Amino acid sequence: MATLPGSLLPGSIVQEPTNYRRSPEISEFERVTYPFDARDSAAPASGAKADTQPVEELRISHSGDYLPSFVGDWYHRIHLIPARIDLGNVISPVERRLEVWNAYLEAHTLNAIEATATDGLTLSGPPQPPLDFGPLQTRLYRFTASSRGAPLIDARYTFRFASGLVAVLPVTGRRVVVFGIRPNWAAGITERLEWLTEVLEAHDGTEQRIRLRQMPRRGFEYGFLLEGQDARVLDHLLFAWGGRTYCLPVWTDIAYLAEEVRAGATALQVQDAANSDYHPGGMAVLWRSVLDNEAVQVLSVAGNTLTLNLALGRSWPAGTQVFPARLARLDGQTAVRRPTDTIAEGRCRFTVEDLTAPAVSEPGPAYQGYRIFDWPPDRSEDLEDNWQRKLAVLDHGTGVRGYDDESGTAQMGRRLAWLLPDRSQVSRFRAWLAARAGRANPAWLPTFESDLVVTRPVATADSGLTVRNVGYSHFVAGHPQRRDLVLRTTAGVFYRRVTGADELSADEELISLDAPLGVTVAPAQFLQISWLELARLDQDAVELFWETDQVARLQLSTRTLSS
Amino acid sequence: MAFETGTATDYRDLLERFRAFLTKNPALVAANQQWTELRWISTDAGQQLLLRAPGLAGAEEIYCGIRSYSNPTSGYYMWDLIGSIGFNPANGFTDQPGALTGWLPMMSLWNAAMPYWFVASGRRAVVVTKVSTLYEAAYLGLILPYATPGQYPYPLFIGGSMTGQRGRNYSTTGPNHRHFVDPGDDGQNNGNTAAMLRGPSGAWLPFQNVAYSSGEYRYDNARIVWPTIYSYLGNLREAPDGTYVLTPLVLTQWNSGSDHDLFGELDGVYHVSGFNNAAENLIKVGGVDHLVVQNVYRTSVRDYWALRLA
Numbered sequence: 041m042a043t044l045p046g047s048l049l050p051g052s053i054v055q056e057p058t059n060y061r062r063s064p065e066i067s068e069f070e071r072v073t074y075p076f077d078a079r080d081s082a083a084p085a086s087g088a089k090a091d092t093q094p095v096e097e098l099r100i101s102h103s104g105d106y107l108p109s110f111v112g113d114w115y116h117r118i119h120l121i122p123a124r125i126d127l128g129n130v131i132s133p134v135e136r137r138l139e140v141w142n143a144y145l146e147a148h149t150l151n152a153i154e155a156t157a158t159d160g161l162t163l164s165g166p167p168q169p170p171l172d173f174g175p176l177q178t179r180l181y182r183f184t185a186s187s188r189g190a191p192l193i194d195a196r197y198t199f200r201f202a203s204g205l206v207a208v209l210p211v212t213g214r215r216v217v218v219f220g221i222r223p224n225w226a227a228g229i230t231e232r233l234e235w236l237t238e239v240l241e242a243h244d245g246t247e248q249r250i251r252l253r254q255m256p257r258r259g260f261e262y263g264f265l266l267e268g269q270d271a272r273v274l275d276h277l278l279f280a281w282g283g284r285t286y287c288l289p290v291w292t293d294i295a296y297l298a299e300e301v302r303a304g305a306t307a308l309q310v311q312d313a314a315n316s317d318y319h320p321g322g323m324a325v326l327w328r329s330v331l332d333n334e335a336v337q338v339l340s341v342a343g344n345t346l347t348l349n350l351a352l353g354r355s356w357p358a359g360t361q362v363f364p365a366r367l368a369r370l371d372g373q374t375a376v377r378r379p380t381d382t383i384a385e386g387r388c389r390f391t392v393e394d395l396t397a398p399a400v401s402e403p404g405p406a407y408q409g410y411r412i413f414d415w416p417p418d419r420s421e422d423l424e425d426n427w428q429r430k431l432a433v434l435d436h437g438t439g440v441r442g443y444d445d446e447s448g449t450a451q452m453g454r455r456l457a458w459l460l461p462d463r464s465q466v467s468r469f470r471a472w473l474a475a476r477a478g479r480a481n482p483a484w485l486p487t488f489e490s491d492l493v494v495t496r497p498v499a500t501a502d503s504g505l506t507v508r509n510v511g512y513s514h515f516v517a518g519h520p521q522r523r524d525l526v527l528r529t530t531a532g533v534f535y536r537r538v539t540g541a542d543e544l545s546a547d548e549e550l551i552s553l554d555a556p557l558g559v560t561v562a563p564a565q566f567l568q569i570s571w572l573e574l575a576r577l578d579q580d581a582v583e584l585f586w587e588t589d590q591v592a593r594l595q596l597s598t599r600t601l602s603s
Numbered sequence: 604m605a606f607e608t609g610t611a612t613d614y615r616d617l618l619e620r621f622r623a624f625l626t627k628n629p630a631l632v633a634a635n636q637q638w639t640e641l642r643w644i645s646t647d648a649g650q651q652l653l654l655r656a657p658g659l660a661g662a663e664e665i666y667c668g669i670r671s672y673s674n675p676t677s678g679y680y681m682w683d684l685i686g687s688i689g690f691n692p693a694n695g696f697t698d699q700p701g702a703l704t705g706w707l708p709m710m711s712l713w714n715a716a717m718p719y720w721f722v723a724s725g726r727r728a729v730v731v732t733k734v735s736t737l738y739e740a741a742y743l744g745l746i747l748p749y750a751t752p753g754q755y756p757y758p759l760f761i762g763g764s765m766t767g768q769r770g771r772n773y774s775t776t777g778p779n780h781r782h783f784v785d786p787g788d789d790g791q792n793n794g795n796t797a798a799m800l801r802g803p804s805g806a807w808l809p810f811q812n813v814a815y816s817s818g819e820y821r822y823d824n825a826r827i828v829w830p831t832i833y834s835y836l837g838n839l840r841e842a843p844d845g846t847y848v849l850t851p852l853v854l855t856q857w858n859s860g861s862d863h864d865l866f867g868e869l870d871g872v873y874h875v876s877g878f879n880n881a882a883e884n885l886i887k888v889g890g891v892d893h894l895v896v897q898n899v900y901r902t903s904v905r906d907y908w909a910l911r912l913a
Contacts, residue, residue, distance in 0.1 A: 093716050094716050094733060095733075097882060099883050099885060100885075101885045103846045104847035105846055106888060107848050107850040110853075110868075111868055141752065175659030176659050177752075
């Protein structure tokens, strides 16, 4: 124990003043006389310190427990990161990184990696087991899946450690094969979109429509004509993969590589991507021949640039065809005719498996709560109207037959056809069809006929039209299903509702409108006056017939509703 | 991993013993987790020790340093604690690559005998020492992050007992003289604290529970240590069966009332209730002793923590 020298500083004499608050008995001080007696003052006194440091503590033992925390989630276990690998559709070699982390604070030895169902899969990187994992040590493995191998990937990797620890990595995925059999354009390609609607019709003809499918089903049908090597490839493509999912190029949405794209590139330049079937997460096919093609996955689409999620495995020369692609399955039988021993001719029908929601847009002016579809049909084939009544016939066989017109109105069905001359028009029409969703959603549809003929000029403030007598006031007189007009004039297009009609003479009648036209229009300026009908499609399935990769035809039947 | 206790004759002897412990302790050497001495300078003015820890698997490089100095006139005997991401022999103590800048976490010691407890693994070392009847502590090395080694590879934490310059003597009382388990600031510069973490972004992040201005817990602070920030910790007792609950110390970032980030927890360091408890008690969990330590001079129920002596 250390002994340190110390001293006390001298103090001064304490000389208190008289304190009157003290009792006289104890405040009597004796006067100090000079010189001091040494005993009267505190002299500096020196002392020694006995160092007691360090101080011993009284130690008590307790028992305790740890409060669990996130540390238990992170540590004291073996982590495989990611915990499972879903390869999705393997259309080209895929590489993933696998991290094996010994999150124990002590070392563990990896004894073996047991693998099952690993056709076409490889795990590489660190040395073969037995392999020591130090405390908190992490090792990176490279996991690759080639596009050759079993069609369904369902593999398991079991990491067995010496201490009995086991970590399991499930790997799932599918392999996709490109159906590179190109169409024979002589017969075009049919694209089919199928919505599903339940229509509940009431006694009076009004109806409730319930949309049953969120996304339309989609299918393609086309013919092919192959010769030689290609025909033989077709055989084996059908033989091996007929029951599985193909990667089907959307043959109608063709684009070309303007210049060579080298191996390792992660972007492709295409044409008219906006009107093609590319979408993020979807696929594209680079195509040169039935066997010489490659499927790639599209990460994002910006303008005409497709960004791929993996670099291209090889170079593709300028002029290579590029198609968007869909996962599709062969539907029904595929009949192949063999005119000679090297020629194969047939048709194949596909249903698309990776559906995406189509773009929805509804052009045209709004009118009375719905949009007007003002897209004149193609009359290269005759349009056709058909008139139906919800007419119940009561026939007991013995007496007079009775009739009951249940709804009291005619239902007008129409068959209309359109010719869409380019891809942007097809896209617009497709978006309008998506807005209809089959039979679900109605729109205003003009009859596209010349239904009325104006006989006198219409002044700015006139709220009526004088037309040639067609018996409107006599027969129809503002019936809810026939009271809206589209007036096509050289001064503009007007949409008006008829509020009344009067027969002026045997030749003329006056149609009153809900609002004046606002301009003066002479009879000769009227180009066409058609009735507007609130109508829905009378079919859930729509077929787009592609004559070429630009031109498509389609035919729709419609049916009026009471507005 | 390795543990040593004893009595050092003064602050310089303590550093020499710590240096010998980290580089030569048989348990560390046996596990191949002994630390490498990168620089050792010992002059009358002070000592300087720079170290590299190997990690648990020997695959890491963790850089820490300590320097000692004194001012007998003002009566302080200090350790400065530092961490960096590398070592350059040409650079000084504070100029190492990626080193902690500003006021370093410190330990305020004295020039007399001190009992000490050293605990170390290949990842981190903790020092507890008793000066008079109060305790000083330091933490040098990695925490256990709530992340994989790939996500957060270098969670270096440098914790001490004192920060800033509002008094350096071991007898200083105030929020600048608190252990890293429940750190405070010195009110001069908001970044000054004895608890610094190298964050996932590579920036040094200060953690503070107590404001200097009011001496109160500040719940508005961006980075805090849980659970020592918690208001009602002073009401915490032992469990009904008499055992004590050791709560991990979690480094937390407060983004909003409902959004907190948790960086991870200190390795082998826990909060424990001070109820019926006192410094240097031993709490046994699963056969391993944990030393109860008080926060410098504080002895209220909330001011205790425990250090795993293994």
